[in-house]
Amino acid sequence: GAGVSQTPSNKVTEKGKYVELRCDPISGHTALYWYRQSLGQGPEFLIYFQGTGAADDSGLPNDRFFAVRPEGSVSTLKIQRTERGDSAVYLCASSSLGALIEEQFFGPGTRLTVL
């Protein structure tokens, strides 16, 4: 079956613009995670959904970042008033039950560049 997909694969925008990044999890996976990976670093947690609700959004850096998952499947990460420091690869992952020992399956990421 299909893995986690993310669109677009690359996004270039100008400082101050609004962007949306999309994640399609593996069908049937109830848990969905967003991470951000800056150049030369490991991924950093942003937000976790269990179903439609955000169970943990403690990793969102500020109120310019917001994510939704209205039907418990596809998720969109929204960034307002983008800044150059937002440039990174944004990774999405999903897992079947959201339990700790369940494997998180990662998508290929969206590379965001803010000019």
Next chain:
Amino acid sequence: AQSVTQLGSHVSVSEGALVLLRCNYSSSVPPYLFWYVQYPNQGLQLLLKYTSAATLVKGINGFEAEFKKSETSFHLTKPSAHMSDAAEYFCAVSDLNAGNMLTFGGGTRLMVKP
């Protein structure tokens, strides 16, 4: 709070040589530990995970890791490196107090010389 330290951002080995990638963690509760591999332009792929069953964990592609509580370590090894092992490797930890998020180390880029 949890943290993961990977010693050595770059490791170079010859084909056929032993691979050793180091990972030390900090966690106030018994941890769940993971190793992920990232090939260029691909997503992270799980190599293996420790969930308190056996301290020596075997993963895919001939990799294994040993959980040592006394050393707070979870080093990744492979007896004989292949060219195809060249990639970025990430160690990660998760625990009950942190919900379901993974805390990753900074990664180690493995280079394999012919």
